[in-house]
Amino acid sequence: MPLYSGVAITMLALLLEFAISSSTGHGCFAGEPAPKPRQSINLTPAYTAYINRLRGKVQNVWNYPDGKNQVVLQATVGLDGSVGEVVLKSTPNNADAEQAASTAFAQAQPLERLPAGSAPIVRVTLTFDSIADPHGDSKISLSGRLDPVTTPKSSEGDGQEQAH
Numbered sequence: 001m002p003l004y005s006g007v008a009i010t011m012l013a014l015l016l017e018f019a020i021s022s023s024t025g026h027g028c029f030a031g032e033p034a035p036k037p038r039q040s041i042n043l044t045p046a047y048t049a050y051i052n053r054l055r056g057k058v059q060n061v062w063n064y065p066d067g068k069n070q071v072v073l074q075a076t077v078g079l080d081g082s083v084g085e086v087v088l089k090s091t092p093n094n095a096d097a098e099q100a101a102s103t104a105f106a107q108a109q110p111l112e113r114l115p116a117g118s119a120p121i122v123r124v125t126l127t128f129d130s131i132a133d134p135h136g137d138s139k140i141s142l143s144g145r146l147d148p149v150t151t152p153k154s155s156e157g158d159g160q161e162q163a164h
């Protein structure tokens with residue numbers, strides 16, 4: 001039951017992102033600046049271990065429905081492991097599959113503290129893929145990643161005048 005590691009998923013996403021940007025003409029070509037790499041915090045061993053432990057906890061309690069389903073769950077998580085907003089989207093749209101993913105994520109809580117050096121808030125993305133039929137044939141996959149949540153800086157100053 002080996003699954004792709006968070007590092008492999010992130011590397012694949014970065015390669016795909018580069019291929020898309022190259023094909024659209026927004027890449028490292030004559031006179032164009034190199035695209036800035038997308039920061040992802042699951043590249044270090046601590047983050048990879050964190051997401052792997054979370055995936056294990058979620059997968060142990062995931063009761064997936066029959067049919068072919070994919071659910072993407074995104075949740076904001078604070079340094080202390082507290083969960084904020086959770087958003088689910090399924091393909092094809094399937095309320096049972098979304099409920100199964102939501103329930104598994106809820107049962108895996110409380111989450112661990114984020115590793116030292118984390119951004120104050122991260123976005124956890126878990127992708128639940130399942131193919132199951134009533135005869136017992138099934139195939140499941142649960143992948144995950146962590147990304148820092150950046151908050152836009154206020155366009156207003158800090159209220160102090162600067163000396164000229």
